[in-house]
Amino acid sequence: MKNRLLLLFTFSLFLNFSIFAQKQQAGPVYVDSAKAVPSQALSKGKLVPPESEFKLYNPRNRGINKVVPGKGLPKTEDPALQKKMGEIKAKAPLFTFDGAITRSTPSDPTGVAGPNHYLSAWNSAFRIWDKSGNPLTDAASLASIGGEFQNEVLGDPIVVYDEAADRFILSQFSDTPESFLVAVSQGPDPVNDGWYTYRFETNGVLPDYPKISVWSDGYYITTNKNTNTADESQVIYVLERDKMLLGQTAKVASFPLPGVETNGFYSPAGFHTVGKQLPPRGNAPIVFMQDDAWAGVSEDHLKLWLVNVDWNNVASSTIAESQELNEAAGVSPFIATFDGGSFSNLSQPENAPDIDALQATMMYMTQYRRFSDHNSVVMNFVVDIDPSPAEHAGIRWYELRQPSGGGAWTVYQEGTYAPDNHDRFSGSIGIDTRGNIGLGFTVLDDNPESPVYPSIRYTGRFANDQRGLMTIEEQSIVEGDSPDPNTRYGDYAHLSVDPADGITFWHNAEMFRGVDRVNKIGVFRIAASTGNDIGPIALVSPQDATLTDSEQITVRIRNFGTNAQSNFQVSYSIDGGPAVTETFTGTLAATSSQEFTFSEPADLSEIGTTYTITITTSLSNDSAIGNDSIEEEVRNLPPRDVGVTSIDSPATGQNLSASEEVTVTIENFGGEPQQDIPVSYQVGNNSSVNEVYNEVLPVGGAAVYTFNETANLSPFGRYKITARTNLTDDFDPTNDSETKSVANLNCIPEGSDCSFGDGISYFELGDILNERIPCGDGYNDFISASTDLDRSDGNFTVTVQSYFGEEDFEKFSMWIDLNDNGVFDDEERVITSEVIAAPNTSYSFDFTIPNDAPLGQHLLRIRAGDTRYEGDLNDPCSVMDYGTTHDYSVNVTDSTLDIEDFILNEASLVVLTEGDSQYRVVMETSFDQPLRITVHNILGQKMLENKLENNGDGYVYDLDMSYAARGVYLVRVGTRKVGKVKRFIVK
Structure with a gap:
């Protein structure tokens, strides 16, 4: 059972310790x-087979993260987001x-x-391979290393290559006693x-999640330790590298992170x-991100x-x-917290458990x-690339630089890869x-x-490419066969650079085959x-627009090789037609790109047509003809086609006014x-407010417009x-x-604490x-x-889960605002205090609504x-210490009603005057059968007859x-047999 008083007391002590520990050194x-x-050497007879009993490793060190609800920027899309995959065609892996x-989990x-x-x-x-992927040893228990590793298999291993010393480093941790084994x-x-x-030894504390890095004066190990007192307790360990390389007694020193x-x-x-x-x-250097969604952090920074x-x-x-590298220093705001800090974040196919996104972690390694x-x-x-309720994971990456003689670090480039x-998560990055x-x-x-399914891929960029972009088209190492059967994933991946050539990357990560x-x-x-290798990488122009019969074709060509190239042929064709x-004739330098514009234009003049343009290069001694051709699609857009893509305000709130701004x-x-x-x-079905957006809206552009007339x-x-x-003359009215x-609600109970997992x-x-x-x-709205x-139907079933559930304490209630007054009355409560007894477990509860419940849309809380x-x-307005409140909508229908019952007993017909002899006829209901509207004058002459469809809230x-x-006119809505009639006057 969680003891909140103890946790709050501990958190209070943490705050006091943090304040006390505000020291720079x-x-x-x-x-x-x-x-x-x-x-000794790893002889075959010395190798101990891996344990056959698989287990969940080190689960006890993974408590839920603590965040401040509602705190943190950005409130919009990630400002460093790369939305489009790189255009440079990459080669497939050399081998896998x-x-x-x-x-093991x-x-x-x-x-x-x-x-x-x-x-x-x-x-x-562990296992050792040659550089072609052939095994040199069998898979063996870590205990096979011998020495201090004898009989030790607690795990969490890390392997490192110390290139300057030409040595391998292998580590795991131990709890007998708590130690690093290196x-x-x-x-x-x-x-x-x-x-x-x-x-x-680590002084009685298990060194969870250790990660090794090589520096000239030591082997540095970062850990997940002493989270409540990290600014004054041991977190960073330094091992005496010089002595360890000689097999001599070596010191260890541990440091906090002030x-x-x-x-x-x-x-x-x-x-x-x-x-x-x-x-x-x-x-x-040691680095860690600081997310402004956390307590005590005012701005996202490194x-x-x-x-x-x-x-x-x-x-x-x-x-x-x-240093603190913040937005002014080139670190854009980021959302590094998922699901309030929980460890169940990313949806998988087949309703498999949600995967841990590995948040609050500088992913291994940080290569210098x-x-x-x-x-x-x-x-x-x-990072989560936007603040919407749905999680969308991307990878925020950085290259920092400093002068070769040392000094301050600066942000050379940053990006968020989510194309x-x-x-995308569990990244590992390297520089050749x-x-x-x-x-x-x-x-x-999902x-x-x-x-x-969890699949392993890679991208990258060349040193002289546009900053902040992964310019290489994503490539697959392996596509997953199955979902992860557990929320735990990884807990990391590991990319290293081959010291033999300095340019080959080796990436090691986790995927699934059934339960394996x-x-x-x-x-x-x-x-x-290779020396000679060129190819087209992009169609620069034209892009989607209203096109003509004489469009110039401009392409971008990449020299993938190490030799400069000149006087090679470039071709294009349209929809498989004859090649131009x-x-x-210029010079294309090694590992660079240039644009080339054809002198002969193309006819792309048919409105609404999507053209396929094939671009090809021809180099007589090209070593990789697989990247010599690409296809791009270009659409001739209709000249006039605009639409509203979002309604940005108003939003559901408490005590909304008679003059709410409407922004689209x-x-x-x-x-x-x-x-x-x-x-x-x-x-609703009220009269429309009509205005004009006067600014120029470019092709593909979007603009925010706030209406002058407000909404009541x-x-x-x-x-x-x-x-x-x-x-x-708008071309496509479906996107208009x-x-x-x-909703305007009499109360919105914000401020409840759900960071412990309470609520729905x-x-x-x-x-x-x-x-x-x-x-x-x-x-949440x-x-x-x-x-x-x-x-x-009478009976309905609702299913809920909570991240927290304990005995009879976590409970659930539900209301439907059937009288549509924005207030959830006691008599509108359809579920009362049902128990959620266990976390992450589905509970289903039955409820009923009256058989005369008003038809149409109603709020549900x-x-x-x-x-x-x-x-x-x-009490639907009460702020709970621990819990959540959410609002939805339901649409009450009745499949037993016939058309006569509906029209005569349920519907209300009104005629709204909009001025200048314009009227709006409205019959509000959720009934969805097609009806007919007729208008007659007072002499009985039919002026109009037309079909009516329900727009979702009525006709x-x-x-x-x-x-x-x-004069006086009559409007009728219904079937030919039965309907509603309303009189109105044309002045």
Whole structure:
């Protein structure tokens, strides 16, 4: 049972400790040493098979993160978002192979290339391969290393290659006692050279989630430890590298992170040196993101510390806050918190468990490389690319630079890689000797029409490409066969750069075959490795627009090779027709791109037609003809086609006014700029408000427009707002309008705490299915989601889940506002205090509605929370200490009604006068059969007869009587046998 008072007291102490610990510098908080225990070569007879009993590794260290509900920027789309995949065609992986097949949960894939070997490890075993992916050893338990590793299989392994020393490093942790176990190969051959093994005790605390990085003066290990006191307790460990390479007794010093803010699980990172050139000793950087959704963080930023270790006088060693790189320094705001900090985030196909997105983690590794004129470091972490309730994971990545002689770090480039609707997470990033960047990651999508099981892919960029973009088209290492059977994923991936050539990337990550977890290794290059290789990468122009019969064709050509090229042929063809071939006479430098414009234009003049343009290059000695041709589609857009794509305000609120601003977004779908666009909005079936957007809207452009005339939403209740454009000769009227439901409520109980998992995380009723509901500020507006309730059926079932459930304390209640007054009365409560006894478990509850319930749309409110604390669950306005409140809509129908019953007993017909002899005939109802409208004069002569369709809230007909004589008229709506009649006057 959770003890909230104890947790709150602990949190209060944490705040006090944080305030007390606001210091810029700290010394080591723990110092120890360990002797080397040598271990011999890995002979076949020495290898111990991996354990056959698979288990869940280290679950106890993964408590829910703590966030401040409603806090944090951005409130809109990620400002660094890359929405389109790179256009440079990349080569497929050089080869792939299975590094491990296991059922350990998670497998913790890690692996690193040396000059002649690839060493792979997982929970809790390892295997060594040659550089072609052939195994040199059997899979073996980590205990096979011997020495201090004897009989140790707790896991969480990490392998590292120290290029400057030509050594492999392998680690795991131990709880007998709590320690790091570290093995250093005695030479470059991990099979035959033997190992020095060490046990570095960690002062009684298990060093969860350790990650190793190499610096000139030590092996640095970051951990997830002492989350409530990370600013004063041991988090960073430094091992005495010089002594370990010699197999001598080595010291360990541990440091806090002064000034850090953490929120439960967290993982900083040390800068890991790749390449033979080590940095100067000292000033070893540590980095961690700080999300402004967390308590104590006012702005999203990257925070850096510098560690200086004096091995001759360890007590004088220091860690000091160094830099905070915020928005002014080039770090765009980010959302690094998922589902209020929980560890169940990303949907999988087949209703498999939601996967942990690995939030609050600097993903392994943070690679540092020295160049002739600067030093670079690359890093990444997962972000949610927009603040909507649905999670959409992307990868925020950075390249920081500093002068080659040291000094402050600056943001050279940043980006958020999320080029489509798939989730991307569990990234690992590296930089090669030429400054090219490779990024491996996991892809996931639960779309039932095109599901993507956890799959491993990569992208990248060349050093001279446009900053902030992964310019290489995404490539697959392996596509997943099955979903993850558990929420735990990874818990990380590992990309390394081959020291043999400095340009080959080795990526190791987790996918699934049935119940097996497979660590798949993909080997790929971005850098040019052949002399002669060119190809087209993009059609620059024309783009989608209103096109002519003489369009100039401009293409972008890439030199993928290491030799400059000139005087080669370039061709284009339209829809498979005859090719137009011309000569590129300039010089295309190695690993660069240039644009080429054909002198012969193309006829693309047919409106609405999508043309396929094939672009081809021809180089006589091209070494890779597979990238010599691309196809691009271009659409000749109709000149006039605009529409409203969103209604941005008003929004559901408490005590809305009689003068609410109405703001919409207008988009130009056509091929010509548009100006003076008629735009309107309508509340319910009331008269429309008609205005004009006067600015120029370019092709493909979008603009936000606020109407001058406000909307009266002061009566409590639900409103349907429809906004549309009314452009003359608009090509496609189906994209003209948007509809939004908002409500004016007498109360919105914001401010309940759901960070412990209280409240509703899953809600299902009829057609409404809402999963992974975010915590927010305790209240969420979902009234645009609606389902039908046929009152003649009698009984209905609602299904809910909560992240928290304990005995009889977490309870659920529900109301339907049947009288549509925006107030949820006691007699409208249809479910009262039903128990949610266990977390992440579905509970179904039955309810009824009256058989005479009013037909049409009504608001539905649900509430859940811990009833031991302040706040009345069954008072729909009460703010609960712990819980959530959500609003939806339901549409009450009755399948037993015949048309006569409906029209005579349920419907109400009104005629609204809109001025200038314009009228609006409205019969509001949810009945959806087609009806007919007729208008007669007082003499009985029929003036009009037409068909009427229900628009969702009733039948509406705009009636123009400007040519009719003054007098009394009758309007009738119904069938030919029965209907409603209303009299109106034309003056």
